[in-house]
Amino acid sequence: MTVKEAIQKRRAYRILGPVEIKDEILEELGEAARLAPSCYNNQPWRFIFVRERQRLHELYAALSPGNAWAKKSSLIIAVFGMKKNDCVIGDREYYLFDIGLATAQLILKATEFDMVAHPIAGFSPEKVKEILGIPADAMVITLLIIGKRAKESTTDISQKQIDAEEQRPPRHPASRVYSVDAYSKELDE
Numbered sequence: 001m002t003v004k005e006a007i008q009k010r011r012a013y014r015i016l017g018p019v020e021i022k023d024e025i026l027e028e029l030g031e032a033a034r035l036a037p038s039c040y041n042n043q044p045w046r047f048i049f050v051r052e053r054q055r056l057h058e059l060y061a062a063l064s065p066g067n068a069w070a071k072k073s074s075l076i077i078a079v080f081g082m083k084k085n086d087c088v089i090g091d092r093e094y095y096l097f098d099i100g101l102a103t104a105q106l107i108l109k110a111t112e113f114d115m116v117a118h119p120i121a122g123f124s125p126e127k128v129k130e131i132l133g134i135p136a137d138a139m140v141i142t143l144l145i146i147g148k149r150a151k152e153s154t155t156d157i158s159q160k161q162i163d164a165e166e167q168r169p170p171r172h173p174a175s176r177v178y179s180v181d182a183y184s185k186e187l188d189e
């Protein structure tokens with residue numbers, strides 16, 4: 001699969017079915033993240049791969065109600081890090097950016113494995129830290145909800161969420177995403 005194909009195939013699907021999570025898959029996902037660029041090669045990203053059923057069930061209790069669909073996941077990846085582990089240049093704090101880069105690589109790798117890797121912000125970071133033993137001063141940035149795309153869900157899912165399965169949510173036009181050679185006021189329209 002080319003990068004272009006992986007980018008196009010990736011979607012934040014919510015209707016999930018089970019997928020076997022072998023050690024080799026975890027190794028490949030970890031490697032995709034490990035090779036990401038970072039400021040001063042600081043590599044501030046930290047991940048916990050959770051595939052054990054009992055631990056997954058504990059994590060389900062940390063999900064926001066709107067993310068009940070995620071209870072069908074076969075793997076949850078807690079993505080976290082600390083500001084002190086990466087560059088701070090003036091008011092530019094790079095740890096969230098660099099962790100995002102590594103996470104994007106991991107998501108594309110999961111897509112290549114024909115798995116859904118859906119990042120969510122709707123969870124309790126305090127509960128996640130407690131369940132997984134993550135240090136209190138770390139920032140849990142996202143949970144990646146991993147499964148196989150399925151057709152029918154038995155978990156709570158809203159009509160809006162079902163509609164989004166078929167149709168990718170709209171994107172800004174290219175003119176609002178990039179300009180060439182200089183700033184364009186269309187970038188903020």
Ligand SMILES: Cc1cc2nc3c(=O)[nH]c(=O)nc-3n(C[C@H](O)[C@H](O)[C@H](O)COP(=O)(O)O)c2cc1C
Pocket residue numbers: 010011012013014066067119120121122123142168169
């Ligand atoms: C940081 C972040 C937080 C998100 N949080 C949630 C969430 O809590 N629940 C959810 O269902 N989707 C969540 N999403 C998924 C987005 O809704 C989804 O990526 C967006 O609608 C675009 O759809 P697509 O990824 O299928 O192209 C999140 C995505 C990101 C990157």
